[in-house]
Amino acid sequence: AGGEWPSHGYDDAGTRFSPLTQITPDNVKEMGLVWSYDLESTRGVEATPIVVDGVMYVTAPWSIVHAVDVRSGRNIWTYDPGVPREKGKDACCDVVNRGVAVYGGKVFVGSLDGRLLAIDAKTGRKLWEQNTLIDSSKPYTITGAPRVIKGKVIIGNGGAEYGVRGYITAYDTDTGRQAWRWFTVPGNPDQPFEDASMAAAAKTWDPAGKYWEAGGGGTVWNSMVYDAELDLMYIGTGNPSPWSHRKRSPAGGDNLYTASIVALKPDTGEYVWHYQQTPADNWDYTSTQDLILADIKLEGKPRKVILHAPKNGFFFVIDRTNGKFISAQNFVPVNWATGYDANGRPIENPAARDPDKPFDATPGPFGAHNWHSMSYSPQTGLAYFPAQNVPLVLQEDKSWAYNKAKPGQAMSGIGWNLGMLVNTRPPTSQPFGRLIAWDPVAQKEVWRKEHVSPWNGGTLVTASNVVFQGTADARLMAFDARDGKELWSAPMGTGVIAAPVTYEVDGRQYVSIAVGWGGVYGLSARASERRTPGTVYTFALGGNAKMPPFVEYQVNNLVSGVKYKPDDVPEGTALYVMNCAFCHGVPGVDKGGAIPNLGYSAATTIEHLDRFVFEGPFVSRGMPDFTGKLTPGEVEKIKAFILGTADAVRPKK
Numbered sequence: 013a014g015g016e017w018p019s020h021g022y023d024d025a026g027t028r029f030s031p032l033t034q035i036t037p038d039n040v041k042e043m044g045l046v047w048s049y050d051l052e053s054t055r056g057v058e059a060t061p062i063v064v065d066g067v068m069y070v071t072a073p074w075s076i077v078h079a080v081d082v083r084s085g086r087n088i089w090t091y092d093p094g095v096p097r098e099k100g101k102d103a104c105c106d107v108v109n110r111g112v113a114v115y116g117g118k119v120f121v122g123s124l125d126g127r128l129l130a131i132d133a134k135t136g137r138k139l140w141e142q143n144t145l146i147d148s149s150k151p152y153t154i155t156g157a158p159r160v161i162k163g164k165v166i167i168g169n170g171g172a173e174y175g176v177r178g179y180i181t182a183y184d185t186d187t188g189r190q191a192w193r194w195f196t197v198p199g200n201p202d203q204p205f206e207d208a209s210m211a212a213a214a215k216t217w218d219p220a221g222k223y224w225e226a227g228g229g230g231t232v233w234n235s236m237v238y239d240a241e242l243d244l245m246y247i248g249t250g251n252p253s254p255w256s257h258r259k260r261s262p263a264g265g266d267n268l269y270t271a272s273i274v275a276l277k278p279d280t281g282e283y284v285w286h287y288q289q290t291p292a293d294n295w296d297y298t299s300t301q302d303l304i305l306a307d308i309k310l311e312g313k314p315r316k317v318i319l320h321a322p323k324n325g326f327f328f329v330i331d332r333t334n335g336k337f338i339s340a341q342n343f344v345p346v347n348w349a350t351g352y353d354a355n356g357r358p359i360e361n362p363a364a365r366d367p368d369k370p371f372d373a374t375p376g377p378f379g380a381h382n383w384h385s386m387s388y389s390p391q392t393g394l395a396y397f398p399a400q401n402v403p404l405v406l407q408e409d410k411s412w413a414y415n416k417a418k419p420g421q422a423m424s425g426i427g428w429n430l431g432m433l434v435n436t437r438p439p440t441s442q443p444f445g446r447l448i449a450w451d452p453v454a455q456k457e458v459w460r461k462e463h464v465s466p467w468n469g470g471t472l473v474t475a476s477n478v479v480f481q482g483t484a485d486a487r488l489m490a491f492d493a494r495d496g497k498e499l500w501s502a503p504m505g506t507g508v509i510a511a512p513v514t515y516e517v518d519g520r521q522y523v524s525i526a527v528g529w530g531g532v533y534g535l536s537a538r539a540s541e542r543r544t545p546g547t548v549y550t551f552a553l554g555g556n557a558k559m560p561p562f563v564e565y566q567v568n569n570l571v572s573g574v575k576y577k578p579d580d581v582p583e584g585t586a587l588y589v590m591n592c593a594f595c596h597g598v599p600g601v602d603k604g605g606a607i608p609n610l611g612y613s614a615a616t617t618i619e620h621l622d623r624f625v626f627e628g629p630f631v632s633r634g635m636p637d638f639t640g641k642l643t644p645g646e647v648e649k650i651k652a653f654i655l656g657t658a659d660a661v662r663p664k665k
């Protein structure tokens with residue numbers, strides 16, 4: 013009855029709708045801090061805290077689990093699975109973790125290096141551990157929260173920007189023994205298929221593309237929900253690998269089951285149905301965004317549906333009994349498709365796949381909505397989620413061939429393997445970030461709140477009609493769920509990307525949020541001047557604890573005073589874009605988020621850049637070692653680009 017926050021999406025349906033009503037639109041302004049808890053981290057914090065029996069289980073970057081007494085905010089135990097920091101290079105989008113599952117006295121966490129661990133909820137001692145990877149030499153990660161369904165703990169993985177094959181696996185919660193595994197895309201068609209669903213999927217891929225070499229993708233890195241009545245579990249699958257459709261499946265084909273919602277039997281992992289939202293994806297339009305199961309009335313009839321706002325910019329209503337498409341409507345401006353036909357296929361804009369021209373994709377690969385949690389209130393009938401535009405230009409990389417590990421080519425030193433080039437010219441669309449309240453019956457926006465930048469946190473909605481959301485510009489905010497009226501806000505120590513939770517202990521309703529700027533956008537960009545280490549803040553009515561001190565970004569000058577050859581800049585640009593830009597951003601243009609912007613480095617750092625690039629001191633913090641991937645001569649050219657760009661943006665005296 014709302015006393016706990018028992019699972020990732022609050023309930024099996026993933027609604028993030030709390031029945032608690034102590035905090036209301038009228039009194040929410042009386043909320044104050046009760047306690048804060050230091051997660052001792054500097055990278056993105058994406059966890060939804062789980063609260064069971066007066067204890068909060070929350071994860072920090074590098075898959076570290078903290079157990080916290082919710083009455084006092086004091087540490088009970090901390091468990092560090094000891095992820096080798098070199099593994100950071102295999103995480104496309106920061107060394108994040110979205111949280112744990114708690115069941116039967118055990119805490120389950122997926123570690124960034126692909127293990128699933130069961131920890132004793134009382135003592136913090138490890139009970140069992142399983143390597144979930146089919147091949148530990150492949151750049152798989154786990155960033156998502158596991159989910160327990162009928163005594164099995166289920167976990168997928170990430171890695172489709174690098175070239176891996178997606179799957180999910182179920183393990184017995186007591187013993188850790190594997191119960192089943194379902195692959196999302198077919199393997200090598202010369203080998204026997206694992207099951208009938210793989211044989212069917214293989215018909216939608218062109219073997220001439222040797223898709224199994226780059227893995228095929230379809231990683232299940234975020235959403236899982238469960239309908240006990242239908243006894244079906246639902247997952248969202250990720251983008252295909254590589255991104256370029258022409259490269260992975262030259263003769264065409266939808267490439268099942270990528271960018272899809274799939275229904276499985278939770279006892280066996282048997283495939284039941286799928287609905288593919290982005291057939292033949294070419295833009296990293298994953299469907300791993302939060303799925304929510306809702307019972308709504310359509311044309312007067314009660315329907316069991318799935319609500320979903322995936323990266324591709326359309327809000328979907330799907331019949332969850334059979335996977336049939338009901339409706340889709342764009343929730344942001346979209347240019348890759350004009351809509352969906354009656355069969356649930358997108359009506360595409362041909363320019364979106366032009367192999368010869370750059371395409372200003374809206375949404376871009378960051379998605380119109382990424383992993384940031386959505387909530388749904390059966391009372392208002394509205395879904396609440398952060399929508400955005402992060403401008404990016406995509407262009408097919410004609411020279412791409414799988415695993416051509418040549419610096420400066422599409423296989424970058426950071427291991428990305430896209431078959432696509434990014435920002436071959438500057439994007440023209442405008443960035444934005446907003447909170448949207450969406451009516452899935454009418455398929456239209458009911459209210460919105462514009463935020464200062466993209467990459468805002470997930471949402472929670474309560475039975476007293478309060479929506480809570482953290483923002484990129486470092487606030488926790490409350491809105492009236494009915495009309496979006498802004499009710500309250502509190503400053504946070506840094507940009508917020510995770511979702512808040514609420515629970516009741518000893519008759520008092522609390523709201524907690526885990527804060528730490530990062531994730532894929534937050535690596536290089538920022539929307540606030542604060543960069544306080546990862547922290548959990550807990551609020552309640554009448555709370556009067558003092559906020560811990562906030563930490564600001566250091567203000568550095570643009571780098572100067574290091575010699576370089578201007579002739580090296582063009583080649584250095586290409587090398588920088590392939591190897592450095594994704595984490596470090598554009599020197600002197602971006603300001604640096606969770607990771608420093610090199611345009612503001614000390615002169616000695618850039619002068620001796622090779623010392624940081626080859627077996628450098630930051631490998632222990634997740635910086636890749638580029639030995640064998642870049643040559644010293646190439647590092648000189650990268651230096652020229654950093655210094656040349658700093659010179660170009662430096663205000664003239």
Ligand SMILES: O=C(O)c1cc(C(=O)O)c2c(n1)C(=O)C(=O)c1cc(C(=O)O)[nH]c1-2
Binds near residue numbers: 153171173231531
């Ligand atoms: O294709 C994949 O396997 C995969 C994995 C992940 C991940 O595990 O975090 C992300 C993405 N893709 C992705 O496309 C994406 O935009 C993204 C953002 C984030 C994040 O945590 O901020 N992760 C991921």
Ligand SMILES: [Ca+2]
Binds near residue numbers: 172173250251298
């Ligand atoms: Ca992806």
